[in-house]
Amino acid sequence: MKQSPLRHYWQVYKKMASTSASVEMSFRISFCLLVLMDLFFFLSILASVSFIYDHVQTIGPWNRDQLLFFSAFMLTIDNIHMGLVSTNFWMLSFAIRTGELDFTLIKPTHSLFTVFFRQIRPSSFVTLPVAWGILIHYGIKVQLSALDWCLIPLFLILGLTLLCLIEFIVSTSMFWLTEGTGINFLRMQMQQLSRWPNFVYSSLSRKVLTTALPVLLIGSAPVHFIYDKNYWPLIVAMLVAIAACYSVLLFVWNIGLKNYDSASS
Amino acid sequence: MSLNLLKWWQTIKVSWVKYTAYRLNFFLQIVGPVLVFFFIKYNLWSAIYGENPEQMIQGYNLKSMVTYHIWSMIVTMIGQGHASYNMSEDIRMGRISSYLIYPFNFWEFHTASFLSFQFLQLFISGVTIAILVAFNFVELPSTYFLFHGVLYTLFISLFWFTLQYMAGLLSFWLEETWILRVLMGIVTGFLSGYLFPLDLYPDWLVSLLQYTPFPYLTYYPIKIFMGQPSPLWIGYAMIGLWIIIGATINHLIWKKGIKLYTAAGM
Amino acid sequence: MQSIISSQKLTKEFQSYKKEPGFLGTLKSFVSRESIRKKAVDEFSFNIEEGEIIGLLGPNGAGKTTLMKMFTGIIVPSSGELSIMGHRPSDRDKQFRKNIALVMGQKSQLWWDIPAMDSFLLLQRFYEVSDADFEERIEEMSTLLGVKELLNVHVRKLSLGERMKMELMASLLHNPKVIFLDEPTIGLDLVAQENIRQFILDFHRKNNTTIIITSHYMADVNALCERLVLIFDGKKAFDGPISEFEKILGSEKNVSFTFDSSQDTAAEIWNDRDADWNENKTVVELRIPEESLREVSLEILKYLPVTEFNTEKMPIERVMKTLMENPEILRNCEGSGENMLCR
Known part of the structure; x- marks a missing residue:
């Protein structure tokens, strides 16, 4: 059966998604708890920002609605991330420890694809409308233009891409560790850092988190640009970061594969 | 009796070795998140106070706000660092059978492991606080408040252990208990004053929270470390009550779970 | 003609750290760690022709699994040459991966919480197997293995033997040219072992597949292999027909x-x-x-x-046991042959 590579990957992805969805859906209590967890998470983030603004007018240059829109933007990225990739990071540390990765590596698809896109988490699709609802609500409050509304999906994709690339790179370090679970916590800390706008950080940490570990570009770049088009260099920086991270990823991933010792040999 | 103590002691030692075997992992999983969260909050509040660090926000200037967050970090380390992940694994992977054969109970094993973890956390928080004091980030409270704060926080850690233990036991029925733990973390983080002082919350919420255990988990102990304790017996009574309730429930869950386990062979 | 598998001085070295027990040991290894380098596979050379079934034998930890993992491209050799169907496994070409299969008795590639059939359908996509081929192979294999009724049962509900049969099917769906079987019968009851052996022989007869198998059960080796390769401490210790292996200790x-x-x-x-x-x-x-x-x-x-x-019944079992207890027998006659140390 000859088919184009793109079609092949799409066929495999569809099957991986439906298989993992049916597994996850069979754990009904876990499924409901996950939905609940997502909702509480959204609520706690938005409420914290809101409570702070009960006592101050602005944080940096932004007022309440502007920061809330930023938070909503990050929540939406987080929601898609949770749905499409997040489980796979945990699976990777597990698969390396148990040697299950062996089977993944011999599959005739690119290992990055098979490792990081194997499992989806369907519960996130339940909370997806909530995340988008929040995003749209605050989008209206900060009076986005028609152009801005068109740009948002694109920026969400770019932000998600950058976040994933950085996380893939960081996760590659699991190849060198017997117990890689801690790396997942490191990843989550990077997400935490990105959940606040870049002007919150002092100049040195801001520089580091924009260049060496560009987590601040994920949300701050697009949202700044949406509010003020003079921020276009941030979007350029974001695109450069994506390109750079992509090549770094391919490089370190190959070294990681070479270094993979496989458990219990 | 003394033989049983020996078992406890040996279990504590073995757990210690396990925790320290994967140092990087331990650091990233347990210590790292707390440090990063403090880093974010420090930056955030510096940005909020901006040019004017002396302004008062609900009774806090920048310095006392930072002090609050430093102690919140310490309270978190000592009070709620422990998560009984390996307990869930024991149950799900069916390793529980070996505990049914050992002359050492399941709860004893995991409590000993918890104690070991607490020694480690006390040590790490001690080092953290020593560094912060040395660099003048925070002032050490009087010996009385320091001692009292640590004691109260250890009491809280018992409460958290009871909850974590409960989440672990639910593995008899639940495939993934980490969701429960994260859920608990999000809710308490938000309601207990870990994110920022409860003084900043709307009044209606604060007065509602008085009747829940949440403020006594983080806000109260921080206040002790800061030398401004509210009447303490409420905290001890409230948390103590919840520990007793939790332990009773745990006992019941365990009895039900083990029946399920032995009956079905899972 | 070029051999389907050929390896030259294939070597894999692993590094690990020492740690003494207790708290002091932890502190010590925190400050300085003594690394240990161990050659899991040491200058291993051999050739396999298309359609051969090779039994790879050796005690636990001799390097069999490491060897298998190098053959499948999972781990990269430290040095030496390896060529399988003209590919270097560590390059992990798509074409290479489409033509091999790996079955590990100790690990599972099936999804635990769903029926095997769902895993098969996913594998069908991975290996781009047409629907017609897929259905035909599932029908044929499940009939042969007697697991037709179990295809839609959750994998975690299957017995070890039934699961192993499913694992075999999963690995052979794409009709691989070379199959690596790492202890496929471990822990199985005698009937299940026998079934699996028969199935492998059948599959081999039909497709002329090249098969490399490791096992601690001499019955597997006896039933399946004509040629045996023995590995001790990462080194090849014997390579030849079973009939010769039986005579290592004499012809009594x-x-x-x-x-x-x-x-x-x-x-x-x-x-x-x-x-x-x-x-x-x-x-x-x-x-x-x-x-x-x-x-x-x-x-x-x-x-x-x-x-x-x-x-x-099985002289090789006795020979194997004697060799494992007295590995010096092999060392004593080292140098007496070229590749085959003991003839």
Whole structure:
């Protein structure tokens, strides 16, 4: 059966998604708890920002609605991330420890694809409308233009891409560790850092988190640009970061594969 | 009796070795998140106070706000660092059978492991606080408040252990208990004053929270470390009550779970 | 013609750290760690022709699995050459991966919480198997293995034997040219072992697949392989037909007799035969040269009250056991052959 590579990957992805969805859906209590967890998470983030603004007018240059829109933007990225990739990071540390990765590596698809896109988490699709609802609500409050509304999906994709690339790179370090679970916590800390706008950080940490570990570009770049088009260099920086991270990823991933010792040999 | 103590002691030692075997992992999983969260909050509040660090926000200037967050970090380390992940694994992977054969109970094993973890956390928080004091980030409270704060926080850690233990036991029925733990973390983080002082919350919420255990988990102990304790017996009574309730429930869950386990062979 | 698999001085080195027990040990290893380098596979060379079934034997930790993982491209060799179907496995070409299969008795590639069929359907996509081929192969394999009714049962509900059959099917769906079987029968009951062996032989006969198999059960090796490769401490210790392997320790046959009463163990007939008696002197095991087997046995059967009479079923089991207990046997005759250290 000859088919184009793109079609092949799409066929495999569809099957991986439906298989993992049916597994996850069979754990009904876990499924409901996950939905609940997502909702509480959204609520706690938005409420914290809101409570702070009960006592101050602005944080940096932004007022309440502007920061809330930023938070909503990050929540939406987080929601898609949770749905499409997040489980796979945990699976990777597990698969390396148990040697299950062996089977993944011999599959005739690119290992990055098979490792990081194997499992989806369907519960996130339940909370997806909530995340988008929040995003749209605050989008209206900060009076986005028609152009801005068109740009948002694109920026969400770019932000998600950058976040994933950085996380893939960081996760590659699991190849060198017997117990890689801690790396997942490191990843989550990077997400935490990105959940606040870049002007919150002092100049040195801001520089580091924009260049060496560009987590601040994920949300701050697009949202700044949406509010003020003079921020276009941030979007350029974001695109450069994506390109750079992509090549770094391919490089370190190959070294990681070479270094993979496989458990219990 | 003394033989049983020996078992406890040996279990504590073995757990210690396990925790320290994967140092990087331990650091990233347990210590790292707390440090990063403090880093974010420090930056955030510096940005909020901006040019004017002396302004008062609900009774806090920048310095006392930072002090609050430093102690919140310490309270978190000592009070709620422990998560009984390996307990869930024991149950799900069916390793529980070996505990049914050992002359050492399941709860004893995991409590000993918890104690070991607490020694480690006390040590790490001690080092953290020593560094912060040395660099003048925070002032050490009087010996009385320091001692009292640590004691109260250890009491809280018992409460958290009871909850974590409960989440672990639910593995008899639940495939993934980490969701429960994260859920608990999000809710308490938000309601207990870990994110920022409860003084900043709307009044209606604060007065509602008085009747829940949440403020006594983080806000109260921080206040002790800061030398401004509210009447303490409420905290001890409230948390103590919840520990007793939790332990009773745990006992019941365990009895039900083990029946399920032995009956079905899972 | 080029061999389908050829390896030259293939070597894999692993690094690990020492740690002493206890808290002091932790502190010590925190400050300085002593690294240990171990050669799991050491200059391993051999060739395999298309359609061969090779048994890869050796004690635990000898390097069999490491070797298998290098063959499948999962781990990268430290040095040496390896070529399989013209590919270097560590390059992990798509074409290479589409033509190999790996079955590990100790690990599972099936999703635990869903029926095997769902995993198969996913694998069909991975390997781009057409629907017609897929259905035909599932039908054929599940019938042969007798698991047709179990295809839609959750994998976690299957017995070990049933699961292993599913694992086999999962690995063979794409009709691989080379199959690596790492202890495929481990932990299975005798019937399931027998089923799986028969299935592998069948598959081999139909497709002329090249198969490399490791196992600790000599019955597997006896039933499946014509050629044996022995690996000790990462080094190749023997490579040749089973019939030669059986003769490593000499060409005597082991024969045992059971009598209905105690026998005189000092009788002349037992001399020079390595007689090994049980406590009651009712069972004896003898080593008899091949050429006098008939003569000696006849004599015993004729004059003594024999109730049972056995010749050894699987001489390789004895040879293997002796070699594992006394690996120096192999070392002693090192250099006597080229690749085959003991002939």
